[in-house]
Amino acid sequence: MGTGASGVGRTTRRAAANERNGVADAGAIVFGTYAEALEYLSRAPSVERVRPEKAPPLTLDRMQALMRALGDPQQGVRFVHVAGSKGKGSVCEMLSACLQASGYGTGLYTSPHLVDLRERIRINKEMISETDFARGLGRVASAAESIRSKHGEATYFELTTALAFQYFCDMAVDIAVIEVGLGGRLDSTNVITPEVCAVTAIQLEHTQLLGDTHEKIAREKAGIFKNGVPAIVVPQRPEVIAAFREQATAVGAPLSILKEDVDFSYRVEATPELGPHVRVSLTTTQSSYEHLPVPLRGEHQAFNCGLVLAVLDRLKGRGFSAGECEVAEGLKRTRSDGRMEIVCRSPRVMIDGAHNPESIQALVRAIGAHVRYDSMVMIFGCASDKNVDEMLDRVALGADKVIFTRAQASPRAVSPKELHRRFVEASGKMADYAESVPDALRLAARAVGRDDLIVATGSFYIAGEAKRFLQELEAQRAVAQGAGVPRIDPKRAGTPAVR
Numbered sequence: 029m030g031t032g033a034s035g036v037g038r039t040t041r042r043a044a045a046n047e048r049n050g051v052a053d054a055g056a057i058v059f060g061t062y063a064e065a066l067e068y069l070s071r072a073p074s075v076e077r078v079r080p081e082k083a084p085p086l087t088l089d090r091m092q093a094l095m096r097a098l099g100d101p102q103q104g105v106r107f108v109h110v111a112g113s114k115g116k117g118s119v120c121e122m123l124s125a126c127l128q129a130s131g132y133g134t135g136l137y138t139s140p141h142l143v144d145l146r147e148r149i150r151i152n153k154e155m156i157s158e159t160d161f162a163r164g165l166g167r168v169a170s171a172a173e174s175i176r177s178k179h180g181e182a183t184y185f186e187l188t189t190a191l192a193f194q195y196f197c198d199m200a201v202d203i204a205v206i207e208v209g210l211g212g213r214l215d216s217t218n219v220i221t222p223e224v225c226a227v228t229a230i231q232l233e234h235t236q237l238l239g240d241t242h243e244k245i246a247r248e249k250a251g252i253f254k255n256g257v258p259a260i261v262v263p264q265r266p267e268v269i270a271a272f273r274e275q276a277t278a279v280g281a282p283l284s285i286l287k288e289d290v291d292f293s294y295r296v297e298a299t300p301e302l303g304p305h306v307r308v309s310l311t312t313t314q315s316s317y318e319h320l321p322v323p324l325r326g327e328h329q330a331f332n333c334g335l336v337l338a339v340l341d342r343l344k345g346r347g348f349s350a351g352e353c354e355v356a357e358g359l360k361r362t363r364s365d366g367r368m369e370i371v372c373r374s375p376r377v378m379i380d381g382a383h384n385p386e387s388i389q390a391l392v393r394a395i396g397a398h399v400r401y402d403s404m405v406m407i408f409g410c411a412s413d414k415n416v417d418e419m420l421d422r423v424a425l426g427a428d429k430v431i432f433t434r435a436q437a438s439p440r441a442v443s444p445k446e447l448h449r450r451f452v453e454a455s456g457k458m459a460d461y462a463e464s465v466p467d468a469l470r471l472a473a474r475a476v477g478r479d480d481l482i483v484a485t486g487s488f489y490i491a492g493e494a495k496r497f498l499q500e501l502e503a504q505r506a507v508a509q510g511a512g513v514p515r516i517d518p519k520r521a522g523t524p525a526v527r
Contacts, residue, residue, distance in 0.1 A: 068165065069165070073183050090175070110208065112229055113230050115229055115332040117138055117367075119332050122323065125363070128153070134151065137207060143499065164194055214251070217252075242267060247271045247274075258281070258284065290338050292338070307319045320352075322359070324362065324364055374478075379483075379495055406423060406429070406485065408431070408432055417454065423451070432451065433464060438489045
């Protein structure tokens with residue numbers, strides 16, 4: 029531990045991992061290019077890309093068999109496991125940045141991605157290379173084929189999760205932060221025994237798969253708790269805390285609730301340097317983190333940051349160190365991709381992965397507190413298994429104008445026409461719709477002035493497609509005219525399909 033970036037990739041650990049994985053390495057599947065690896069993944073069954081009623085059943089049997097076929101590389105890595113309905117990605121980003129700043133070679137596995145699949149697998153903020161991705165997936169695919177006759181076809185998420193665990197083992201990271209994909213108990217990531225478990229806010233989501241009450245969903249999330257492994261959770265409604273306590277007792281996990289069992293506080297302030305922001309403090313017998321600025325915008329990030337500090341405190345009891353200066357520096361370096369991220373300056377375009385009613389409400393409040401604008405045009409799309417009507421209510425309260433659209437990468441997306449109909453019927457407000465995110469951006473560009481704000485949100489798929497389109501547009505402009513500020517030119521696209 030404490031080796032930092034220089035500790036990543038030690039040849040002795042890599043050689044041991046390769047020897048342990050000799051069976052999988054002997055398989056016939058080899059991808060010559062990253063594109064070939066992506067093509068293989070695209071054919072795998074995926075919970076992410078289908079409607080809930082058509083999703084493959086959640087099970088750990090196949091994932092456990094897949095890891096055994098690889099030689100159980102996850103057993104050679106120390107982990108932090110993070111679940112929750114809202115904020116778990118933010119927690120993972122802040123936590124990994126703090127661990128890296130504290131001198132540890134830190135892996136990070138999150139989902140979904142915005143633009144590049146390799147964003148999901150990072151070490152010290154660097155994405156896995158295309159070469160390592162293709163080579164690693166070949167080994168994972170070989171192992172998957174070896175168990176297919178008995179356990180069935182491995183899913184997209186199982187394959188990428190196995191790749192992440194194998195990569196982190198090969199590269200000898202000191203610790204890896206793992207974000208749960210869906211639920212917890214039966215999520216593919218739940219084959220690890222972590223140093224600490226953490227759970228963020230619980231909200232109604234994926235109810236067809238996880239249950240239709242907060243309590244049922246909480247039980248699924250708490251399925252990541254392990255015997256003897258410290259578990260930290262943020263304050264929740266009583267029935268959620270009761271479910272957490274019951275599960276923790278059942279498996280023998282020491283459970284702590286932020287602010288109730290851990291001394292935590294926060295305050296909102298404004299300074300010339302940082303503008304409006306939140307500061308958090310956490311004190312235990314072995315840690316004192318005083319008035320640290322939260323790097324991500326919005327008051328709702330206070331408890332997420334507090335959870336990070338509590339996890340760092342628990343890691344100290346497992347042999348890690350995380351001083352206040354290093355943690356403060358790590359927070360300062362936290363990436364904000366997909367979280368109130370400005371991806372274009374003219375017109376001003378912000379993306380955010382808010383994907384449920386509470387997230388939309390928090391986003392609107394955070395924008396009001398941190399961003400100056402005259403009028404907000406919200407580009408919105410969401411999945412069919414979300415609480416669509418409540419999300420539309422929050423959109424109506426926050427946006428001056430709405431353009432509904434859909435992410436092309438998500439078959440679960442509600443059609444823009446349907447969103448438009450439900451919104452108009454419920455709110456009585458005028459709105460538009462476009463059949464794709466690029467078309468929605470072009471339409472929005474016609475409606476805004478210099479001091480207005482375009483916000484693309486509703487899911488990480490919407491945010492990602494907006495970011496990808498603007499990056500491609502900027503690249504095209506750079507080639508044609510030289511590097512410059514990207515602009516959306518409505519004339520380039522003709523008239524989008526809008527009503």
